[in-house]
Amino acid sequence: MAVAGEVAGLGPVTAFALVGALGVGSQWLAWRLRMPAIVLMLLAGLAVGPGLGLFDPQTDIGPLMKPMVSIAVAIILFEGGLTLDFHSLREATQGVRRLVVIGAPVGWLTSALTLHYAAGLGWASSAVFGGIMVVTGPTVIAPLLRQARLKSRPAKLLQWEAILNDPVGALAAVLAYTVVLVTADTQTPGEAAVEFAIGVLTASVLGGFAGWLITYSFINGKVPEYMKVPVLFTVVLGVFAVSDYVLHESGLLAVTVMGVYIANQELPSYTEMRRFKEHATVLLVSGVFILLAANMDRETLMALDFRTLLFVVSVILLARPITVLISLLGTDVPWAERWLVALTGPRGVVLVAVAGLFGERLVGLGYEDAAQIPSLAFALVAASVVLHGFTLAPFARFMGLTATGQPGVIIVGGSSWGVGLAKTLQEAKIPTLIMDPNRARLRGAREAGVPIYYGDILSETAHQQVDMVQYEKVICATDNDAYNTLVATDLAPEFGRDNVWQLTRVKEERARHALPATLGGRELGDGQSYLQLSSLILQNWRFGMTTLTDDYGLEQWHADRPEGIPLIELSEKGDIRLIGPDHPPRAKAGWSVIAMLPPKQEADTRD
Missing domain, CATH: 1.20.1530.20 (Na+/H+ antiporter like fold)
Structure with a gap:
């Protein structure tokens, strides 16, 4: 011994x-x-x-x-x-x-x-x-x-x-x-x-x-x-x-x-x-x-x-x-x-x-x-x-059997907001999949050419039919806060809690509606709920992507877009970093920022 x-x-x-x-x-x-x-x-x-x-x-x-x-x-x-x-x-x-x-x-x-x-x-x-x-x-x-x-x-x-x-x-x-x-x-x-x-x-x-x-x-x-x-x-x-x-x-x-x-x-x-x-x-x-x-x-x-x-x-x-x-x-x-x-x-x-x-x-x-x-x-x-x-x-x-060198994003919910974010991610060469158990809500994604899965992400069939390995982040963005929380809680052990995000719950600021830290995912954006973000889409807010440089940094981006809602940062190497109340932007030169922008600022987006 x-x-x-x-x-x-x-x-x-x-x-x-x-x-x-x-x-x-x-x-x-x-x-x-x-x-x-x-x-x-x-x-x-x-x-x-x-x-x-x-x-x-x-x-x-x-x-x-x-x-x-x-x-x-x-x-x-x-x-x-x-x-x-x-x-x-x-x-x-x-x-x-x-x-x-x-x-x-x-x-x-x-x-x-x-x-x-x-x-x-x-x-x-x-x-x-x-x-x-x-x-x-x-x-x-x-x-x-x-x-x-x-x-x-x-x-x-x-x-x-x-x-x-x-x-x-x-x-x-x-x-x-x-x-x-x-x-x-x-x-x-x-x-x-x-x-x-x-x-x-x-x-x-x-x-x-x-x-x-x-x-x-x-x-x-x-x-x-x-x-x-x-x-x-x-x-x-x-x-x-x-x-x-x-x-x-x-x-x-x-x-x-x-x-x-x-x-x-x-x-x-x-x-x-x-x-x-x-x-x-x-x-x-x-x-x-x-x-x-x-x-x-x-x-x-x-x-x-x-x-x-x-x-x-x-x-x-x-x-x-x-x-x-x-x-x-x-x-x-x-x-x-x-x-x-x-x-x-x-x-x-x-x-x-x-x-x-x-x-x-x-x-x-x-x-x-x-x-x-x-x-x-x-x-x-x-x-x-x-x-x-x-x-x-x-x-x-x-052997030619690798799917992609770029980790992807799953968006749960086929709303106009989710489709807009998915299209912008695709333009950035980020593999994106929209999943929804309601076939009608996937119509917009199909028309936009975004890959879809009709079914519940929590089902065993989804885990057998969807290649979860190629996706790194999950964004829960349905109109049902309880379902978003359920999905985020269930997938957190599989993807890691740092990689599972959801839109802010309605009434979350009230103590009687607050959930324990063990439930749900990280909050995306700067505190807007699904209803608030959907309302912005109806007001012609759109998604834009801006690449920062040495001469045009994060401070200047904020100054030019004071109302913009930053959501995602992409590093030069293709790493994906989501932004939330507890995870403020920190993009550097060479990084790209994906954000929701009002109509008057959308035209100012730099590619």
């Missing part, structure tokens, strides 16, 4: 604080640097563990470490099950369905073969770890896609494959481990088959019953709203503990089945549960990853040899491409997109967390080769994330 004797033990409380600070701190720093968080977490864990010898989980946390990791992995697998909505799978494109229905079992097989022949693991360890390797890392894919800005179809193939295969890979690993477990405990194949069937049936029934109980209780008001997340959390832990008590090591399968059941019941409280699982997963995945990285010893790291390199290369250049190309045979997906998806398969923290747990348990069953699983998982994750992080964007450009 890490060199624990070099410094005094930290103690459990200090160790917990250190793990939390390193995990969450790495995620925050990665967000600031716009890079995958897993790279920083890997470096942080290895630095404080085998690198500097400051933290040894086995010593500083002691016997609490194993049950903590087990419970954390159980919640992570429940979160994975909670994402497997069969309706989403049915509605997904043919390519996505094939990557899940065909790609998952083929990927399991090719990964197991690679582990056996390239890494030298036995068939039992290869089968278990191969199931986990089906997961391509949904938390890693998203930032890579935003950075690379792929075209819609390859981006959706990668994104939805990662989301839907997350629980499938976890389930495959659990099933494989159950087979290994019952085989090790029984004497004949018949007894193993019977015990396996009993184990799967028991865990499935217990997980399904717990899911039904949660669904029934939530729908029929048996649990108050403020207690739903705590009750859900407690039931997940209870199911895991009871299932493990009834049949050893069946708890992981039970919580996965529970998550899948709940995901397909269309619960009104699903949004709150989704927030819970997202927050819990960030904390738990960060913690487990830091613990496992710090728990690596120097001897294990030094043991990474030619076979490890052969394994990583075989996965990236053989197992992954074979899986994708077989899955997409007979589809209408162009070959360029097939090769891009085939050569893009970053693994994430879920792989390391689950692999570390199963590797340790397999060693406990007598499979000594399973001790290599954590180090192989670390090597694959680090190599794939670093490789794809640096190569995905240039490879996509080489």
